[in-house]
Amino acid sequence: MSRSEPVLGDIGEFELIDLLSEHVGHDPRVIVGIGDDAAAFEVPAGHVAVTTCDSQIEDVHFKKIGVEPQDVGWRAVAVNLSDLAAMGAEPSYILVSLALPVDLEASWIRCVYAGIAQINHEFAVSTIGGNISRTAGPIVIDITAIGNCKQSDLLLRSGARAGDRVVVTGRPGWSALGLSLSGTHVAEQDFQSDRFLRAHRRPTPRCKEGQIAARTSLAHAMIDVSDGLLADLGHICERSLLGAEIDVNALPLSGEFVDAATKLELDPVDLVLDGGEDYELLMAVPPSQVQPLASRFAESNLAPIHNIGVFTQEPGIRVPDRPDLSARPGGFTHF
16 A cells, blocks of 8 residues: 555544444444443343454464455454354454554555454444554454353353264365465466455354354354364363364365365365364264254255264374374464
């Protein structure tokens, strides 16, 4: 962007708030929204509030150069809605806290808010507050998401049982492939690359899928895939005091996915099991309920599910056809 554009130091905090408020609509469910010391809202009768927070930090989670700011805003919200989905909660509200340098172009953060508004509209979520602070850098976008569900519907990591099937939604591995494709000649030459790039830049939180799994009691445990499928499966196993075995032949490896990975000299199985940032749902489902759950999702035109393994009484995660993956924890950690 041109340096002739106004930066935050030119317009000040309150004008920035007014600028960003253009992307915040009125929600009749909110008792007190933006403009007071705190927000207030009602939780539906018989429900509990479910909350989560996650930060997107420049040069850790996104690059300011080469990435559309609308995608940064979308993704910042999506990762939080995915956490609510993993609990079986319906998302309702977000609060947005920003740490911004004074020389940041006002148009950049305004476009970030446009991306936030887009995903809010998609999932019927409202922005009800937040905070703005100055920083010497990097840019920080911190989202707190609030949802609700019946207490009896909450799905935890600790509910898996030996014999449950390891089930995952959608397209695990696509986000990691999209990240690897970014800026490559393969992405420029292959029109099919767009779907993988979008999976990384604009992930789809599986909110409806999580609510169906929770409300129908068709799943015993659930987590979203953020750090890598094997790593997040390990979290369920740890909390449920179980192990698991993965069948490589059952992984969703489409032809175009394998072709794109091969062009980049990447292992498609490794991308699926260790890639991370898919924001798909990983579930423990009784064998007799896998097909009913798949049917429920299909009836609502939701993500397909894939039966990729089994939870075991024996601890540890095993991938018999790929012992190299069994031997290492994998996944992303911040430290």
